[in-house]
Amino acid sequence: MLQYIIRRLLYMIPVLLGVSLVIFILFNMIGGDPTAVLLGKNANARAMADLREQLGLNKSLFLQYLDVVKSAFTFDFGRSWATKQEITYMITQGAYPSLCLTIPAFVISTVLSLIISLVVAFYRGRGIDLFVRFFCIAGMSISALTYILAFQWIFAFELGWFEISGFEYGFPDFIPYIALPAIIWIILSIGPDVRFFRTVILDEIYQDYVRTARAKGLSEVTILLKHVLRNAMIPIITYVVIQIPFLILGALLLESFFGIPGLGGITLNALNSSDFPVIKAMAILSSVVYILFSLLSDILYTFADPRVKLK
Amino acid sequence: MKENSLWKDSFKRLAQDKTAMISLVIVIMYTLVALLSAMGLIASDWAREVGASNLPPSAEHWFGTDIFGRSVLAKVLRGTQVAMSVGVATAVISIPIGVFLGAIAGYFGGWIDDAVTWLYTTFSSIPNIMLLISITMILGKGLFAVYIALGATSWVTLSRLIRGEVMKHKEREYVQAAGAIGGGHMRKLFRHILPNVTHIVIINTSLQFQIAIKSEVILSYLGIGVQGEPSWGTMIDDAKLEISRGVWWQLAGATLAMFLIVLAFNLLGDALRDSLDPKLKGK
């Protein structure tokens, strides 16, 4: 087990090198010379050379690549072009508002989806099942942008039930600001979640061991909640854990619409101001977090499924 | 005597599925609109002023007009061309890459498999939205960057699915039988295994298509997608400023247009999975 974790940790290295390589190719090789962007069209050659020196662009490509790799381990991403702040500082500042929104929304939507899918699986093939399935698909077919615009307009603007935009730090204070975006998050997640959970649960329901459980005289509810759910939890855990990195990435669109100063908002601002280092930093950071959580999900998998024996 | 291939069986089953058939009709209609628009036969004059500014929907202007007095319906139709082109381009880029890499990794195993697995682990480790943003930002705004970005992200799922399926089929006795009668790698892989995994490509493409459409809308909304042409995403971006003034029809038009095609692809994907998956056959 320990050996597996160590080996899995070691496998992170080539993947991290790969991620760095992709980002390096994108930003350092294809991205071209950013000095013109930074200094404007009328910059003199001298200033451009200085800036190149300062940004480390005079180094060989290999050394530049090493810089990218290094930042993936040290989280030292340099400064933003737009705000001139340390990017690491910007990220630590943005994490709090983002997590205030995403964690509650994520927990509620996951639990709710699981309950819905169990009910739907119990009544599989009947009216309620078809109804929920159709709503999931229909809900998924509407753009996230539409939900945000329509909900903000109706519930915050017209009805005034929620704050239209902004954020306040501290526990109870942020609730009015995150409530509406959290509700939208939940609506957006329930569709795909229920669809996935339902499929997984139904896959299990038609297994032979369920027939055995019936032959034992167990009730359908016991079979679903004990035998089926325990097996279905294995893929469900993996699916849920692998979503966690996206919480850290923040809710890009929600944050920008609702004026929440989180990581998602930072990313979008950087996008609008062509702030390459911030985008690059967010890409590296989110990849590192993703890799860590996929490791975690693999490890949890081995606990959830006794059949997986890892040496 | 009539032959009855698995494909024929599948399509027969599909034809009996009413939702699937309605979805298919919707997809065909959108394709027609996109083609006619691309040929300049419809909506080519979308930029023309047809009435006053911000007219609500009426018998004359079904979807109303925008701030410049342009027909929202024409913009929606023109946007269809953009949306469908993104879906097609994504498929054209991702299917060859995904199938090729997945197939050789699953079939040959060994270092080839290690390399391909590493490649798609790397790509799937960068959250899609970050990769999309990075690529479009660096390649410069525009539709071309969107094609490349979506192509670069969508081959990963297909490749992983194909790899798993090829590995499974490689061990089947019919493939070993092909070896026993003297068939080489090429025959085993292309004549025997690939026709048995094609359904995965079809199902996956149907689902990827709608993901591509949704992504294009968001990228265009963010201003890094299509430029100088209407797209459902830019229409929603326009609507952001209009909606507080009660001008909702541009949002509704774009949303409805996108809803129908995404819904159709979702339902079609499900129906295809049910009818093409040979697991259900003979059991």
Place this chain on the structure above:
Amino acid sequence: MNAPLLSVKNLTVDFHTSEGVTRAVNNISFDIPAGKTIGIVGESGSGKSVTSLAVMGLLQKPAAKIPSGEILFKGQDILKYSDSQMRDIRGNDISMIFQEPMTSLNPVFKVGDQIAETLRVHKNLSKKEAWEKAVHLMDLVGIPNPTGRAHTYPHEMSGGQKQRVMIAMAISCEPKLLIADEPTTALDVTIQKQVLDLLFRLQQEYHMSMMFITHDLGVIGDIADDVVVMYRSNVVEKNNAQTIFTGAKHPYTKGLLACRPKLGANPKRLLTVSDFMNESGEEIKIDTAKVVVYDKEVVPEKSSDILLEVKNLVTQFPIKGGFFNRTVDQFKAVNDVSFTLKKGQTLGLVGESGCGKTTLGRTILRLIEPAGGQIIYNGKDITGVYGEELRLLRRKMQIIFQDPYSSLNPRMTIAEILTEPLVIHKVGSSKQERLDMAKQLAEKVGLKVAQLNRYPHEFSGGQRQRISIARALMLRPEFVVCDESVSALDVSIQAQVLNLLLDLQDEFGLTYVFISHDLSVVNFIADEVGVMNAGRIIEMDKASRIYKNPKEEYTRMLLSAIPKGETKSAT
């Protein structure tokens, strides 16, 4: 005599699907007296499993409908019971074990808990009491070290042990009726014997009634009191076991009895159901010419030329392990095997699953690379042959696989499957010529020419195996490995395919290596038999001699495990 424990009266079961209504069980009646064992025999699709599920109340609800009939258990019609009443009976008064021990247990729970669960549901035992009882039951069904094994998960057990766990679970509440649906079909012969003995012992000890469902009449000879024979949804014959085995009346039953190869006799061909009965189910006269019995020992050897010589053959698979998942050891699946095979002869290889017989067969064909030794085919060592030369060799050596469902490419027509070998080896000048060759051979193996443009899924298991055979023979090979080629088939179909293999051997002068776990089948078809265990051939001799005078203890054990195909009272 008292009223029977279970009485099925005029039961009919229909399945409603989108394609229409199928009658799975048609107006059948039979009784199971208390403390007796009833065997229900029939081929797949005859309705025997549906009957058992109907008794359990486990038929798939919306699709399955019971338009008429009664199932009386202790005088009560349980078809009228509510769901909760049926739950009280299931696992308690009536319990069931299934065919697939591999998938019938829940993979994520300890086996001890799974047995205890039944007790807790029906007997209101505390957690601790139920666990102790579960351990006791595991001991009772012969699982060694039950205290420790109760903590293991299903995947850590062998197939036989899993089936024992299933049995422990089924008898935990001391049911009045135990339904066993093909409980030994998925198991090796030796394990099958042990499980049958166990079921018989438990049935006696607990004075249970048992409903034993099987496609193989031979299996239940030892344990059944009465036999019910089902054919195409109907009961065609029911009687006490002795009468069935000695004086069956219905031609289908006669066919079933005759088609099973027996150790004592050496018929030239096996009689099959179709020798007794025509398509519409009417009895026909047996062609006496087919009932030739001969002694293999006095049959002159067909030839003295050696076709194949295997010398010290070794095949190994790497065992991965250690920190970097590198090869740390080699598992010798085939370990130092040597034998010679003459032209036109059949070598039978028998052994339990995992003994290396399949690997040996594929190594000889060079589908798996050998690690050492020599394969001398027609006087030439072929272990070092590659590329074009190996491809040419494939024309001479062929294989017929086990699983008729996975050995044919589902996306190719039968014509494409049969002509593919010709295309690869550029035999025949035109498409039409190849097709004609395929037609010719298809007729020889008993397929209709009109069926050639169909796809594999439209054929039954037996027909698919005929297609596989035809494919293997398209290139007119001299040597064919039959790898468990009849093991997945019902006994009646198995006999037809065995006859076909013998006919083809005569006609084309084929040499076979016939791999099987079933000794009676090997005895029927093989001239010489090699017994394999742990990668080695431990005993090899003329077929007739090995069955009369086995030298090795292991061989004796394999032999004693074969069902006699007779009743217990007759032996």
